[in-house]
Amino acid sequence: MRLADYLDFVCDPGRDDVEGWLYPTDAYLMGVINDLQTGHGFRGDIVEIGAYKGKSAILLGFFPAAGESLTVCDIFDSGAMVSDGNAQENAAFYPGLHQADFEKNYLRFHDRLPRVHVGPSEELGKVVAAGSCRLVHIDGGHTYEVARADMETARRALGSGGVVVVDDWSSAHIPGVAMALWEQYLSGELTPLAFTKGKFYATWDPAGLTAGEVADAVADRAGIEVRSVVRLGRYVAASVTMTLGDWQRYNAGLRAVYSKLYAADGGASAPQMVGF
Numbered sequence: 001m002r003l004a005d006y007l008d009f010v011c012d013p014g015r016d017d018v019e020g021w022l023y024p025t026d027a028y029l030m031g032v033i034n035d036l037q038t039g040h041g042f043r044g045d046i047v048e049i050g051a052y053k054g055k056s057a058i059l060l061g062f063f064p065a066a067g068e069s070l071t072v073c074d075i076f077d078s079g080a081m082v083s084d085g086n087a088q089e090n091a092a093f094y095p096g097l098h099q100a101d102f103e104k105n106y107l108r109f110h111d112r113l114p115r116v117h118v119g120p121s122e123e124l125g126k127v128v129a130a131g132s133c134r135l136v137h138i139d140g141g142h143t144y145e146v147a148r149a150d151m152e153t154a155r156r157a158l159g160s161g162g163v164v165v166v167d168d169w170s171s172a173h174i175p176g177v178a179m180a181l182w183e184q185y186l187s188g189e190l191t192p193l194a195f196t197k198g199k200f201y202a203t204w205d206p207a208g209l210t211a212g213e214v215a216d217a218v219a220d221r222a223g224i225e226v227r228s229v230v231r232l233g234r235y236v237a238a239s240v241t242m243t244l245g246d247w248q249r250y251n252a253g254l255r256a257v258y259s260k261l262y263a264a265d266g267g268a269s270a271p272q273m274v275g276f
């Protein structure tokens with residue numbers, strides 16, 4: 001399968017049966033970031049913290065060029081020791097997660113698995129060389145302590161033109177992620193590039209991508225658009241959404257999937273629905 005086919009798959013709730021949390025806007029926007037980086041000649045590996053059943057890892061698996069690699073990190077069902085807060089979150093949101101589910105999903109779309117580090121993300125410093133990466137997707141533990149450590153891991157791992165993508169950067173039930181993100185901004189070095197409802201895109205490289213070129217590239221891309229440009233202190237960053245027509249199609253697809261699920265079980269298991 002090609003990247004374009006996977007984007008079509010993620011945009012079609014009737015077909016998308018990979019459970020997880022990747023929505024079309026971010027699938028497209030991560031593609032824009034990847035294209036801009038390769039266009040500039042920024043090279044490096046890709047890292048994902050928090051793979052779950054592979055929804056975003058499958059997307060990232062299309063990005064490495066020759067000589068680059070994807071590493072994903074997750075504790076899956078390893079029973080690895082984590083803090084109480086982290087363990088509580090995992091028990092509440094990811095019960096019954098098996099590494100085998102990730103692998104099965106990933107291999108539906110790619111010929112071979114990425115490098116998989118099974119264990120807490122705090123171990124990544126030992127397996128990812130400083131400055132070796134161009135894209136780090138942070139979507140693991142959402143406590144402040146874990147998110148803060150993951151931001152530091154990303155900062156150390158990213159090299160020239162590197163971009164960090166922070167999931168759940170503004171979700172009310174897990175405010176520690178926002179605190180960890182804005183701490184990096186307030187240190188004076190993290191530059192916002194763009195954001196969606198779900199993810200925040202930024203760089204520590206003053207000679208890397210700019211918010212302006214990301215906004216221009218989004219404007220050229222079918223499926224997504226710049227909804228507004230927002231001033232964030234000394235920077236501006238684009239708020240990116242799906243285009244209205246694409247959103248209406250996607251939403252109609254979701255409604256059709258939901259109504260079938262509700263009809264089948266009276267809505268009892270609705271929270272674990274496809275793509276949501």
Ligand SMILES: C[S@@+](CC[C@H](N)C(=O)[O-])C[C@H]1O[C@@H](n2cnc3c(N)ncnc32)[C@H](O)[C@@H]1O
Pocket residue numbers: 019020021022049050051052053054055056057073074075076082086090094097119120121122139140141142146
């Ligand atoms: C929100 S899910 C990831 C969603 C995924 N990116 C997707 O596209 O569906 C968070 C994942 O982080 C993992 N996780 C939680 N705490 C972690 C930690 N301290 N280190 C590594 N992974 C962790 C969980 O096991 C879970 O699979």
